[in-house]
Amino acid sequence: MTTMVVNGQRYALLLELAGTHYAGTAIQPAPIPTLHRHLAECLDQLCPGTAASLQCCSRLDAGVAASCFTVHCDLNQNWSPTKLVQALNGLLRWPDHQRHASCLAAAAVAADWDAWRSARSKTYRYRILCSGAPPLHQQHCLWLRRQPRHDILQQAAHLFLGQHDLSGFACLRGDASDLWSPQRHILRSQWEFDEDQRGQWLTYEVCGTGFLYKQVRGMVGAMLSIASRDGESLISFSAAIAAGRQASRVGDVAPAKGLTLSAIDYGQAQPNWQHPA
DSSP, rough: OOOOOOOSSEEEEEEEEESOOOSSSSOOOOTOOOOHHHHHHHHHSTTOOOOOGEEEEEOTTTTTTTEEEEEEESSSOOOOOHHHHHHHHHHOOTTTTTSSSSEEEEEEEETOOOTTTTTEEEEEEEEEEOOSSOOOTOOSEEEEEEEHHHHHHHHHHTOEEEEOOGGSSSOOOGGGGGOOOOOEEEEEEEEEEEEEEEEEEEEEEEEEEEOOOOOOHHHHHHHHHSSTTTOOHHHHHHHHHGOOOOOOSSSOOOSSSSEEHHHHHHHHGOOOOOOOO
């Protein structure tokens, strides 16, 4: 249930995450370095006592990047959104002066706006490089030496469209969220193929109203499995979608490196983002 602002103003923040250094984005016991902990410490320096209101749009795993990651917080004093962005970026650095997150924009929002609950859909992208030589560690992608079959990847992706129980492609968190409905509505699911001097790039894009724990990575791992020479058939893949919680795992969960949260749609509740000059 969304906590309402009693005094002060609620702000939405738009961040970009490199997918490095942080042990995910969710609250974790001290001293585990998560985005939530780092951002809360920064907010407490700006407005003491306001960190408890911080809410992230999603619980990303360690290694997952984001080009569009939103949070909301309730500050006990009014800020110019652009000044708030500049102040946060002055603090969002680690002791070694490395930056693993950046605040891109901010907006004053309604007292009941919620970074998680107000979202209508989220879009993830998973990038794969197929080449004879591995990429440098700075590149956020999965490296494969052998090419999977593009036609099988695309056919499998289209099978995800619509509403399904996709828990057969996800993992349990070991908390109360495991009891929530596993039904998810997938609005877009497709592969894109491109080539440059490094090799062949495969990009999977999926948009849905919500995702289970490690669901996207499980979907990618399953598609790669059936599209490889020794992979399983589309029949077993379709059966896993239909079986829900009783499904047998198809393939392995793909690594976090390669996955990016790329967009969040808030519909009419989209914040009026203000970017610093």
